[in-house]
Amino acid sequence: MDTGTTAWLLTASALVLFMTPGLAFFYGGLVRGKNVVNMIMLSFMAMAVVGVAWIVWGYSLAFSGSNQFIGNFDFVGFRNVDANVGPEGGYNSMIVAVFQMMFAIITPALITGAIAERFKFKTYLIFLLIWMTVVYAPIAHWVWGDNGWIGNMGASDFAGGTVVHINAAMAAIAAAVLVGKRRGIRNGIEAHNVPYVVLGAGILWFGWFGFNAGSALAADGVAVNAFMVTNTAAAMAALTWALLSYFTTGKISAVGVASGAVAGLVAITPAAGNVGAMGSLGVGLGAGILTWLVVRYRHKLMFDDALDVFAIHGIGGIWGALATAIFAVGGIGVIDGQFDLLWANFRAVAATIGYSFGATYVILRILDVIPGLGLRADEIDEDQGLDVTQHGERGYVGDGAD
Numbered sequence: 001m002d003t004g005t006t007a008w009l010l011t012a013s014a015l016v017l018f019m020t021p022g023l024a025f026f027y028g029g030l031v032r033g034k035n036v037v038n039m040i041m042l043s044f045m046a047m048a049v050v051g052v053a054w055i056v057w058g059y060s061l062a063f064s065g066s067n068q069f070i071g072n073f074d075f076v077g078f079r080n081v082d083a084n085v086g087p088e089g090g091y092n093s094m095i096v097a098v099f100q101m102m103f104a105i106i107t108p109a110l111i112t113g114a115i116a117e118r119f120k121f122k123t124y125l126i127f128l129l130i131w132m133t134v135v136y137a138p139i140a141h142w143v144w145g146d147n148g149w150i151g152n153m154g155a156s157d158f159a160g161g162t163v164v165h166i167n168a169a170m171a172a173i174a175a176a177v178l179v180g181k182r183r184g185i186r187n188g189i190e191a192h193n194v195p196y197v198v199l200g201a202g203i204l205w206f207g208w209f210g211f212n213a214g215s216a217l218a219a220d221g222v223a224v225n226a227f228m229v230t231n232t233a234a235a236m237a238a239l240t241w242a243l244l245s246y247f248t249t250g251k252i253s254a255v256g257v258a259s260g261a262v263a264g265l266v267a268i269t270p271a272a273g274n275v276g277a278m279g280s281l282g283v284g285l286g287a288g289i290l291t292w293l294v295v296r297y298r299h300k301l302m303f304d305d306a307l308d309v310f311a312i313h314g315i316g317g318i319w320g321a322l323a324t325a326i327f328a329v330g331g332i333g334v335i336d337g338q339f340d341l342l343w344a345n346f347r348a349v350a351a352t353i354g355y356s357f358g359a360t361y362v363i364l365r366i367l368d369v370i371p372g373l374g375l376r377a378d379e380i381d382e383d384q385g386l387d388v389t390q391h392g393e394r395g396y397v398g399d400g401a402d
Contacts, residue, residue: 008219009095015210016102020047020109022203026258027113028395029196030307032189034385035117036196036395042112042124046105049128054101061137063100068149070138099214100140107136107164113307114172115179118382121390123373127363131171135359139167139352155348156328156341158226159215161270161320162352169314170356172305178364179375181304183382188298188306194254201258205234208265212272226272229280230265236281237264240288248296256292259312263291266316270345271324279327286323287316321345 024043028036050058060075075081075097083094108128112119142150143157150162157163191197212230216223241260245253267287268280275283294311305311325342326334332341368375381389388394 002218004219005217006095008223009099009214009217012210012214013095013099013102015207016099016214017047017105017207019102019204019207019211020044020106022200022207023106023109024200025196026200026204026262027116027307029193029198029200030113030191030255031116032385033192033396034387034394036192036387037391037393038121038386039112039116041121041391042119043109045125046109046128049125050105050108050132051101053129053132054104058104058132058137059097059100061133062104062140063097063145065145066147067141068147068152069142071141071145096217099217100144103160103164103211104132104136104140107160107168108132108171110165110168110309110313111172111175113309114176114305116306117386118182118376119175119179120374120377121386123367123375126373127367130363130367131360134363135171135356136163136167139163139355142351143348150348150351153344153347154340155344156274156324157270157321157345157348158273158324159212159269161266161317161324162348165266165269165313165317166321166349166352167356169310169317170353171360172309173303173314174357174360175364175375176303176305178361178368182306183379185304191255197255198258201261205231205261205265208234208269212269216273222273225276228277229272229275229283230268232277232280233268233271233284233287234261234264236284237261237267237288237291240285241292244288244292259295259308260288260292263287263312263316266313267320267323270317270320271327274324274328274330274332276327276329279323279329279333282327283320283323286319290319291315318349321349 020043024040028039031039055078057076060073061071063071064074065072081094081097108131140163142148143163144151208230209227213223213227216226238257238261241256242252245251245256264284264287267283271283291311294315295308298308298311322345325345328341332338334342364375367373377386
C-alpha cells in the first residue's frame with residue numbers, strides 16, 4: 001500500500017468533511033436569525049445520519065458489484081472492505097470508501113438551501129436516509145461504480161458535477177415545489193449574518209481542494225493540476241460576480257462574491273481532471289456569468305429556492321459538465337474538434353436531472369401524506385422561527401433573533 005497516497009486521501013477526506021460545517025455557516029448566515037440553528041443542524045445531522053447509513057448499506061449500493069444500475073450487498077456493514085488494500089486494488093478498499101462517504105454526506109446537505117425556514121426537521125431526517133439510498137447511491141454507481149452505465153458510455157465527471165451538484169439541485173427543485181413558498185417573501189431576504197456567509201464560503205473553498213484534488217485518488221500530477229484549476233476557477237468566478245455587482249449596483253456585495261466563488265468551485269468539479277489553467281479560467285468565467293444571471297432573475301421562478309441551490313449548484317453543475325467537454329485537453333475536447341465527450345456528458349446531465357427530480361418528488365410526496373410527518377412546519381412554528389419550535393434553542397439571545 002502506498003503510504004503517501006493513503007496519507008493524502010486521509011487528508012482529502014477530512015477536508016471534504018470540513019466542507020459540510022462550512023456549508024452550515026454559509027447557509028446559516030443567509031437565513032433569518034430565528035432559523036440559524038435549524039439551518040446549521042440540517043447540515044450537521046447529514047454528517048451523523050449519512051455517516052452511519054453509508055457504513056451499513058450506502059457504500060455497498062453505490063460501489064459493489066458489476067450491475068450497470070445499482071450495487072449489491074457485498075460491502076454491507078463494510079464487510080470485505082479492507083483497510084490494508086491500497087487504491088491500486090480498486091474501490092474495494094477502506095480509504096476510498098471513507099473518501100466517498102464525505103461526498104455522500106454533503107450532497108443531501110446541499111438540498112436544504114431550497115427548503116430553508118419551513119421544513120419539518122423530523123421529516124428531513126427520514127428523507128436523508130431514503131434519499132441517500134434511492135437517489136444518491138444509484139447515481140454514484142452509474143457514474144463511478146464498476147461498470148456503471150454512465151461511466152461506460154464515456155461521460156467524464158471527475159469529482160461530482162452530476163453525482164453531487166446537479167443531483168442535489170434537481171432534488172432541491174422538487175423539494176421547493178412541494179413544500180411551497182415562504183409566506184410573505186417575494187424577492188428573498190437579507191442575509192442576517194454576512195460574516196457567517198463569507199466564513200462558510202472560505203471553508204468551502206479550502207475544503208474543495210480535498211474534494212477535487214483528492215479525486216485523483218493518488219498524490220500525483222493529476223492531483224496537483226486539479227488543485228490548481230480549482231483555485232483558478234473559484235477566483236475567476238468570484239471576480240466575475242464582483243465586477244457584475246459593481247457594474248449593476250455600484251457596490252461589490254460580499255454575499256455575491258462568496259456565492260460567485262462557490263459557483264466557480266461547483267463548475268470546476270467535473271472538469272478538474274481534464275482541463276488546464278486557461279480552460280479553468282473559461283470555466284470560472286462562464287460559471288460566474290450564468291449563475292449571476294439566474295440569481296438576479298430568480299424572482300421569476302415559480303418555486304421558492306430560498307438560498308439559490310438551483311442557480312449555484314444546478315446551473316453551475318450543468319455548465320461545468322458541458323464545459324468539461326469544451327475545454328478538455330489531450331485531444332478530447334470541443335476546442336480540439338472532438339464532440340464525443342460533449343454528447344456523453346450531455347446525456348449524463350439529462351439522466352441525472354430526470355432521475356433525481358422524479359425520484360425525489362415521489363419520495364417527498366409519500367412523506368407528505370404519512371400521518372404525523374408532512375413536509376411543512378406549521379405557520380405558527382414558521383413565524384416563531386424553527387430554532388425554538390424544532391430545537392428548543394436560540395441562535396442569539398436578545399437582539400438579532402429576527
